[in-house]
Amino acid sequence: xKPKKMSDTAMIMAMQMNPHDANPMGNVHGGVxxxxxxxxxxxxxxxxxxxxxxxASIDRLDFFYPVFVGDVLILKASLNLVGKTSMEVGVRVxxxxxxTGQVRHTASAYLTFVALxxxxxxxxxPPLIAETxxxxxxxxxxxxxxRMRLAEKQRExxxxxx
Numbered sequence: 280x281k282p283k284k285m286s287d288t289a290m291i292m293a294m295q296m297n298p299h300d301a302n303p304m305g306n307v308h309g310g311v312x313x314x315x316x317x318x319x320x321x322x323x324x325x326x327x328x329x330x331x332x333x334x335a336s337i338d339r340l341d342f343f344y345p346v347f348v349g350d351v352l353i354l355k356a357s358l359n360l361v362g363k364t365s366m367e368v369g370v371r372v373x374x375x376x377x378x379t380g381q382v383r384h385t386a387s388a389y390l391t392f393v394a395l396x397x398x399x400x401x402x403x404x405p406p407l408i409a410e411t412x413x414x415x416x417x418x419x420x421x422x423x424x425x426r427m428r429l430a431e432k433q434r435e436x437x438x439x440x441x
Contacts, residue, residue, distance in 0.1 A: 282406040285414045288326040289357035292319045295377070296350050307346035312372060316340070316388045319356040320368035324392035327358050327366055328404045331395045335365060338389040338424055346385050350374040353382075359389070360421035364401035366392045367421045389424060 292315070302308035317334055324332035346352060353373040360367040372386035396402040409415045 280403065280405045282408050283327055284408045284410055285358055285417075286410060288323050289355075290319060290322055290326070292322070292354045292356070293351055296346055296348055296352055296374075298348050301348050304345075305348070307348065307350070307352070309342060312342075312346060312352065312386060313337075313340065313388075315352060315354055316356075316370045316372065316386070317390065319354040320370050320388070320390040321392065323356045323358055323368045324366050324394070327361070327407070328392075328394035328402075330402065332366070332392040333395060335391045335393045336428070338367070338391060338428060340386065340388040342386045344374070344383045344385045346372075346374040347376075349377070351377050357417075358407055359417045360425060361404050361407040362425070363403055364393050366394070366404055366407075367425065368392060369417065369421075389421075391428070 294315070296307045300307045300311045321332065321334065351374070353375060355371045355373070356368055358366055359369045368390050370388045370390065371384065373382050374385045375382045394402050394404045407418070409418045
């Protein structure tokens with residue numbers, strides 16, 4: 280399987296937030312933002328795998344600032360790490376006020392996707408090439424998160440979690 284560069288599958292998605300996206304507080308609903316995060320990350324995963332991929336987990340989702348109706352939601356998604364069949368995608372969410380031009384980093388998330396074959400079973404994905412020092416750092420940080428995720432899953436199984 281031919282390796283792919285991080286830059287080959289990264290993407291930026293943007294859309295304006297409308298009144299139907301708002302929660303009772305009048306801000307864009309966190310669930311709306313989560314859906315867009317999952318969509319952007321899914322596109323990156325499918326691009327890399329070259330086949331269907333599904334969300335296996337959301338490792339982290341941190342909201343820093345609200346997004347307002349009228350803001351342009353900008354999602355920057357890229358692959359951080361691949362395993363045998365899984366891929367970690369990082370998504371940075373920004374909100375731009377199109378009138379003032381002000382851009383705020385509003386959320387960040389890490390999602391894990393699994394590539395699937397035609398029968399819906401996990402299938403290997405291409406290796407990932409980190410080209411820059413910043414990409415190499417993201418890859419190292421993703422390896423640490425993966426180790427923590429796996430250790431947490433093992434602990435939950437031992438203790439009878441969920």
